[in-house]
Amino acid sequence: MKKSLKLVLLLGTVGMLMSACGNKAASNVETTAKGTEKSTEKETEKAEASEKKVVEGAVNNTIDLSKYEKGKKVRLWIPVPQSSEYQTVEDVKYDAGKAKAEMNTDDWGNKMLYVEWDENAEPADRVVKLDLQVKREEIVSPELKEDDKADIPADVKKYLEPSKNLPLNDQVKNKAAEVTEGKTTDLEKARAIYDWVIANMNRDESVKGCGEGDVCALLDTTMTGKCTDINSMFVALCRASGIPAREHFGIRINAEDITKNQHCWAEFYLKGTGWVSADPADVLKAVLKNNWTKDQTETKEKQEYYFGNCDAERMILSDGRDLTLNPAQDGEPLNDFGYPYAEVDGVKLDNYTPDQFVYTYSFAKKA
Numbered sequence: 001m002k003k004s005l006k007l008v009l010l011l012g013t014v015g016m017l018m019s020a021c022g023n024k025a026a027s028n029v030e031t032t033a034k035g036t037e038k039s040t041e042k043e044t045e046k047a048e049a050s051e052k053k054v055v056e057g058a059v060n061n062t063i064d065l066s067k068y069e070k071g072k073k074v075r076l077w078i079p080v081p082q083s084s085e086y087q088t089v090e091d092v093k094y095d096a097g098k099a100k101a102e103m104n105t106d107d108w109g110n111k112m113l114y115v116e117w118d119e120n121a122e123p124a125d126r127v128v129k130l131d132l133q134v135k136r137e138e139i140v141s142p143e144l145k146e147d148d149k150a151d152i153p154a155d156v157k158k159y160l161e162p163s164k165n166l167p168l169n170d171q172v173k174n175k176a177a178e179v180t181e182g183k184t185t186d187l188e189k190a191r192a193i194y195d196w197v198i199a200n201m202n203r204d205e206s207v208k209g210c211g212e213g214d215v216c217a218l219l220d221t222t223m224t225g226k227c228t229d230i231n232s233m234f235v236a237l238c239r240a241s242g243i244p245a246r247e248h249f250g251i252r253i254n255a256e257d258i259t260k261n262q263h264c265w266a267e268f269y270l271k272g273t274g275w276v277s278a279d280p281a282d283v284l285k286a287v288l289k290n291n292w293t294k295d296q297t298e299t300k301e302k303q304e305y306y307f308g309n310c311d312a313e314r315m316i317l318s319d320g321r322d323l324t325l326n327p328a329q330d331g332e333p334l335n336d337f338g339y340p341y342a343e344v345d346g347v348k349l350d351n352y353t354p355d356q357f358v359y360t361y362s363f364a365k366k367a
Contacts, residue, residue: 141308147272
């Protein structure tokens with residue numbers, strides 16, 4: 001009887017141990033699976049980060065206003081880039097000699113270097129150098145999720161407002177309604193506008209600077225222009241469709257001499273995702289430069305890329321239209337602040353002609 005009892009107890013103990021080991025093994029398997037899942041997620045994030053292209057280096061902007069004779073009051077505003085989600089700006093330095101110089105921001109948050117020479121300044125002293133280090137990441141399109149119930153943030157609502165060259169009049173609203181007919185979501189509408197701009201507009205190299213982005217004039221005439229013209233059309237039609245949209249004004253960091261490499265590009269706000277990049281102007285530039293047709297494979301690849309993605313070879317200088325600088329300029333509000341701006345005795349200089357202004361931009365890429 002005692003032997004039987006001992007045997008029963010022994011078997012019970014073994015069973016309990018086996019059960020405990022089994023539970024522990026199952027727990028280990030579950031923990032390992034979770035660990036593997038987290039590890040895979042981290043590896044995916046690292047892989048995605050490593051796939052992003054990065055461009056970094058030193059930027060120099062030199063302005064020489066010595067050609068204007070002594071006895072004139074000369075005022076200069078230089079756009080100064082700032083750090084943002086995909087852009088890091090460091091070591092900003094300037095040399096303005098003995099001139100009055102200060103760093104300011106305007107109502108849009110744009111940063112600028114303001115320099116002033118009075119009537120007694122020697123013309124040869126009217127030289128300013130601005131130096132900085134920039135690192136720019138490629139924007140890789142996120143998963144575009146739309147949440148109709150989400151509210152538009154207060155700081156985003158201003159990108160639904162019209163500007164002088166991007167009005168929300170009947171002409172623009174009617175065109176937006178025509179382009180987005182049958183589309184129900186903001187994402188569908190934004191994509192329809194993007195595709196329509198590429199299909200119906202063309203780049204025109206004869207346009208001065210980056211263009212004025214006068215949307216109504218474009219709709220009334222040839223529908224051709226440069227980046228500000230093309231991307232302003234996208235932005236205006238998005239706003240007329242109730243989608244916040246904006247342009248970044250900047251410069252390409254893709255060569256040593258980037259003096260004439262100004263560029264602007266667009267973004268639209270998608271509730272549930274945030275700001276989404278869109279650059280139909282760069283698609284149309286590639287079409288012209290490469291003599292492509294709009295329906296060939298290379299064009300379509302560019303078209304897909306620049307809806308959501310954005311290359312790293314560009315640096316944001318400013319945002320906004322109809323700008324009043326700080327301190328305020330004597331001239332009219334600026335259409336944009338993608339170039340240095342100057343006035344001599346209150347008269348605006350032509351900042352689209354750097355050989356007359358005179359200014360240069362250079363970029364030394366980090367190896």
